[in-house]
Amino acid sequence: MSTPLxxxxxxxxxxxxxxxxxxxxETVVDGGDALVLMPTGGGKSLCYQIPAIARKxxxxxxxxxxxxxxxxxxxxxxxxxxxxxxxSTLDADSAAEIEQSLIxxxxxxxxxxxxxxxxxxxxxxxxxxxxxxxxxxxxxxxxQWGHDFRADYLQLSILHQRFxxxxxxxxxxxxxxxxRKEIIERLDLxxxxxxxxxxxxxxxxxxxxxxxxxKQQLLRFLQDEHPNDAGIIYCLSRKKTExxxxxxxxxxxxxxxxxxxxxxxxxxxxxxxxLHEDGIIIVATIAFGMGIDKPDVRFxxxxxxxxxxESYYQETGRAGRDGEPSDAWMAxxxxxxxxxxQMMASSNGSEQHKRVEQHRLNAMLGLCEIxxxxxxxxxxxxxxxxxxxxxxxxxxxxxxxxxxGTKAARMALSAAYRTGQRFGVSHLIDLLRxxxxxKIRQFQxxxxxxxxxxxxLEINQWRSxxxxxxARGYFSVxxxxxxxxxxxxxxxxxxxxDTQVKLRQDNPRRKAKQQTKNVLPAEIDIALWEALRDCRxxxxxxxxxxxxxIFHDRTLQEMCLILPENLAEFGRINGVGERKxxxxxxxxxxxxxxxxxxxxxxxx
Ligand code: ADP
Ligand code: ZN
Numbered sequence: 001m002s003t004p005l006x007x008x009x010x011x012x013x014x015x016x017x018x019x020x021x022x023x024x025x026e027t028v029v030d031g032g033d034a035l036v037l038m039p040t041g042g043g044k045s046l047c048y049q050i051p052a053i054a055r056k057x058x059x060x061x062x063x064x065x066x067x068x069x070x071x072x073x074x075x076x077x078x079x080x081x082x083x084x085x086x087x088s089t090l091d092a093d094s095a096a097e098i099e100q101s102l103i104x105x106x107x108x109x110x111x112x113x114x115x116x117x118x119x120x121x122x123x124x125x126x127x128x129x130x131x132x133x134x135x136x137x138x139x140x141x142x143x144q145w146g147h148d149f150r151a152d153y154l155q156l157s158i159l160h161q162r163f164x165x166x167x168x169x170x171x172x173x174x175x176x177x178x179x180r181k182e183i184i185e186r187l188d189l190x191x192x193x194x195x196x197x198x199x200x201x202x203x204x205x206x207x208x209x210x211x212x213x214x215k216q217q218l219l220r221f222l223q224d225e226h227p228n229d230a231g232i233i234y235c236l237s238r239k240k241t242e243x244x245x246x247x248x249x250x251x252x253x254x255x256x257x258x259x260x261x262x263x264x265x266x267x268x269x270x271x272x273x274x275l276h277e278d279g280i281i282i283v284a285t286i287a288f289g290m291g292i293d294k295p296d297v298r299f300x301x302x303x304x305x306x307x308x309x310e311s312y313y314q315e316t317g318r319a320g321r322d323g324e325p326s327d328a329w330m331a332x333x334x335x336x337x338x339x340x341x342q343m344m345a346s347s348n349g350s351e352q353h354k355r356v357e358q359h360r361l362n363a364m365l366g367l368c369e370i371x372x373x374x375x376x377x378x379x380x381x382x383x384x385x386x387x388x389x390x391x392x393x394x395x396x397x398x399x400x401x402x403x404x405g406t407k408a409a410r411m412a413l414s415a416a417y418r419t420g421q422r423f424g425v426s427h428l429i430d431l432l433r434x435x436x437x438x439k440i441r442q443f444q445x446x447x448x449x450x451x452x453x454x455x456x457l458e459i460n461q462w463r464s465x466x467x468x469x470x471a472r473g474y475f476s477v478x479x480x481x482x483x484x485x486x487x488x489x490x491x492x493x494x495x496x497x498d499t500q501v502k503l504r505q506d507n508p509r510r511k512a513k514q515q516t517k518n519v520l521p522a523e524i525d526i527a528l529w530e531a532l533r534d535c536r537x538x539x540x541x542x543x544x545x546x547x548x549x550i551f552h553d554r555t556l557q558e559m560c561l562i563l564p565e566n567l568a569e570f571g572r573i574n575g576v577g578e579r580k581x582x583x584x585x586x587x588x589x590x591x592x593x594x595x596x597x598x599x600x601x602x603x604x
Contacts, residue, residue: 004029007050011079013577018043024169024195025050028133033192034169035139035183039199041295041321044171045072048135049109051169053081057130058107062114063137064150067268068293069111071275075549076109080579085111086122102129114141114152123162133167134159140174142186157188168192173317176310176382199313199382203320204328206374207394208367210464210506211333214303215244219251221301221329222281229298230274233283234315236304236339244303245283258284275546278537289315295322295548302330307340308360309367309381322552332368334425334467341470341477365471371400371504405503406494408457408465413474413495415450416485419443424483429454429462464506472501524560528595532556535591539584550584551575563592 004025008014017025021043027034028051038044052059063069069085076083084098084107101107102125116122141150159168170187172179184190209217218233235241238259248255254277256270274280275294282288286306300319306312312330320326344357367377373389373396380386389396415428423431430437431445434452445451454462466485469475474491478484493499533547533556540547555575564570570589571581 001054004050004054007053008046009577011050011053011081011577011579012046013079013571013573013575013580015574020195020197021047025054027193028167028169029054031165031167033167033189035180035189035192035194036169036171036197037180037195037199038171038173038197039201040173040317041201041323042173042197044137044173047171048133048137048169049076049081051167052109052132052135055132057105057132058102059109059132059135060117060126061109061111061135061137062117062156063111064114064141064148064153065138066113067271069113071546071549072111072293074543074545078545078549078580078583079577081108082106083109083111086116087111087113088116099125105130114150114156118152118155118158123158126163131163131166133169134163136168136170136187138172139170139183139187140172140179143174143179143182145178145182154186157186160188174310174314198379199384200375200379200386201317201320202390202392203323204316204326205392205394206316206328206378208330208332208374209394211331211336214331215247217331218244218301218303221299221327222248222253225327226299228279230279230294231281231297231299231301232289232292232315232318233281233301233303234288234306235283235285238285240303241283241285245281248281248283253281254279255281255283258282258288260285260287276540278533278547286311286315289318292318293321294318294546296324296553297321297326298324299327299329301327302332305330305332305336305340305368306364307344307357309364309378310360312364312367313378313382322548322554324553330368334463334470337365337467337470338477338483342483362473369468369471369504371395371402400507401505402502403505404500405465405468406500408454408462408503409469409474409494409501411450411454412462412465412469413487413491415448415454416475417487418448418450419445421486422484424485425463425466428466428485429459432462433457433459460506465503468503521557521561524557525595527599528560528592529556531591531595532559532588535588539587551580559588559592564589565593 002010004022005017008017024034024036024047028048036044036047048059048061066087066089069087073083073085084101086095086098090098098110102110112122136156138148141148142153142156143149168187168189170183170189170192172183184192211217233244235244238261241257241259245255245257256273258267258270270282274282297319300316302312302315306315316328319328340361344354344361347354347357349357363381367374370377374393375390376386391397411432412428415431416423419428419431427439430440431448431451432454434455440446457465466475470477470485473488474494475485476488478486494501536547536550536556539550552575555573558573562569562573564573567581567585567589570576570585576585
C-alpha cells in the first residue's frame with residue numbers, strides 16, 4: 001500500500017506536506033480520532049481525503065455547505081478520486097444510484113449534509129456499508145455561540161455511538177478556546193488527538209484606514225492594487241451592497257450584489273459567476289461567504305466595521321487561500337462605532353449577552369485604533385503570541401505616531417458634561433472651536449467656559465479625538481439615534497488629572513508603501529501566461545468547473561518558469577498529479593510549444 005506521502009505526490013501532485021498534515025493523516029489512517037484546528041487555506045481537506053483513499057471503505061464527509069459539494073466533488077474527480085455527494089438537491093433516482101455505489105464499495109469519498117446524515121434511513125445505509133472514516137467539516141457549527149450554529153450538528157455525537165470503531169476527524173478554522181471545548185464535548189471527542197496549527201495568515205496584509213470618503217477610497221484601492229482581481233466587499237446593509245455594486249459597475253468593474261434578500265436564483269447565479277469567472281467582485285452582507293472556498297480571492301474589503309474580531313478574521317480569511325499575497329482592507333470611522341454601539345444597546349438579548357457582545361465590540365474597536373502591529377493583536381486575541389511585529393500590516397509598514405491627547409480629551413469630556421450630555425459630536429466640536437451656529441446661539445452655548453477653548457485643533461483632529469474616546473469607552477452614545485455623548489465612569493481619573501491618554505495620530509493619506517501589487521514574477525512571459533490561462537478557461541468551460549479546479553495560478557506560473565518540454569518534466573510541476581498529467585499534460589505542452597513557434601515566426 002502507498003504511504004500518505006506517495007498519495008500526496010501521485011494523486012495531488014504536491015511535493016511535501018505542510019505542518020501538521022502528515023501527523024494528522026497518520027493518526028486517522030491508524031484508526032485514531034483527531035480534532036484539527038487550522039487556518040483557512042491551511043490544507044484541511046487533504047487531512048481527510050488522503051486517509052479516505054488510504055483506508056478501506058468510503059470516507060464520509062459531513063459538511064453544511066451544500067452549495068459547494070458539487071464543486072468539491074468535481075475537483076476530486078479531476079485527480080481521479082471516486083467522489084459523490086448526497087443532499088437535498090439530488091432527485092430520488094440519482095440518490096439511489098449513489099447509495100448503491102456506496103454499498104458496493106465503489107466510492108472513495110461521500111459528502112453528506114448533516115440533516116440527511118442524522119436520518120435513520122441514512123444511518124442504516126451506513127451500517128450496511130464499508131466506512132473508512134467520518135470527517136466533520138466546519139465543526140464549529142456545533143457551537144451555539146457562533147453565528148454558524150446548525151442544530152443538526154448537535155446530533156452528530158450519534159456517529160460515535162453507532163460506529164464506535166470508525167475514526168472521526170473534526171475540522172474547523174475557528175480559533176477560540178470556548179468553541180474548541182464545545183466541539184470536544186458535543187461531538188464526544190474527549191479522546192481525540194488535537195492538532196492546533198498556528199492561526200496566522202502571513203500572506204494577508206491587514207490594513208485599516210480612516211474613512212473619509214469611503215467610495216472614493218475604495219475606488220482608489222481597486223484601481224491601484226486590484227484592477228482585474230476577484231474580491232469580496234462587505235457592507236452592513238442590503239441596500240448598500242446594491243448601491244455599491246451598481247456604482248462599481250458604472251466604474252467598469254464586474255461587481256455583483258449578494259444578500260439574503262435577493263431571490264435564491266439571483267444569489268446562486270452571482271455566487272456561481274464569482275466562482276467560475278475571473279475577476280468578479282461580490283458586494284455582500286455577511287450572508288455571503290460561509291465556506292466560499294475559492295482559492296484566488298485577492299482582496300476582502302470592509303466598508304463597514306464587523307461587530308467582532310471573530311467575524312473580521314473569518315471574513316478577511318476568505319482572501320488568499322492559495323497562499324498568494326492578498327489584502328484585507330477596511331475603511332472605518334466614527335459613524336461605524338456609533339452605529340454598532342447603538343445596534344448593540346437596542347438589541348433585545350439578555351444583559352449578560354449584551355455584556356459579552358459589548359466586550360467583543362470593544363476588542364474590535366481596539367484593533368482599529370491600535371498603533372502597534374495589527375497581526376500581533378489579532379493573534380493575541382486568539383491566544384497566540386507572535387514575538388516580532390509582522391512587517392505585513394499597515395502599522396508595521398508605516399508606523400503611526402501618537403500624541404499626548406490628555407488636554408484635548410479633558411476639553412472634549414467637559415464640553416459634553418457642561419452641555420448636559422445631550423449633544424452629538426458635531427455640535428460639541430462647534431462648541432470647542434467657537435463656531436457661530438444657529439444651535440450654539442439657541443442654547444446659549446457661547447456663554448460656556450469651554451466655548452472656543454479648542455481652536456488650536458482642526459475639525460478633523462477633533463473628530464479623531466472624539467472617535468478615539470468613544471472607541472475606548474470614555475463616552476457612550478445614547479440610544480435615541482441623535483448620537484448624544486454621555487460620560488462613562490472611566491472618565492473620572494482623566495478629569496481629575498490622575499491619568500493621561502495617548503492618542504493615535506490619524507494620517508489618512510498614507511499609502512504609498514502599503515500597496516500589494518499582485519504582479520507576476522518578473523521572469524514570466526506575459527503572453528505565454530495569457531495563453532495558458534486561455535487554455536485553462538476553455539477546459540474549465542467544457543467541463544463546467546471553476547478554472548482553479550483545472551490548475552491553480554501557482555501551477556500555471558510554474559509552467560511559465562520551467563517551460564516543460566515533455567510529460568516527465570510537466571509531471572514534476574507542483575499541482576500536477578498522475579491523473580492531471582495524463583489528462584492535461586499534452587494540451588498544455590502543446591499550448592507552450594505553439595506559443596514559442598508563433599513567436600519564432602513573428603520574430604523572423
Ligand atoms: P482549508 O480547507 O484548510 O481552508 P484547503 O484544504 O482548501 O484549505 O487547502 C488550501 C489550498 O492549499 C488548496 O488549494 C490545496 O490544494 C493546497 N494545499 C494543501 N496542502 C498542500 C500541500 N501539502 N502542498 C501544496 N499545496 C497544498
Ligand atoms: Zn504588523
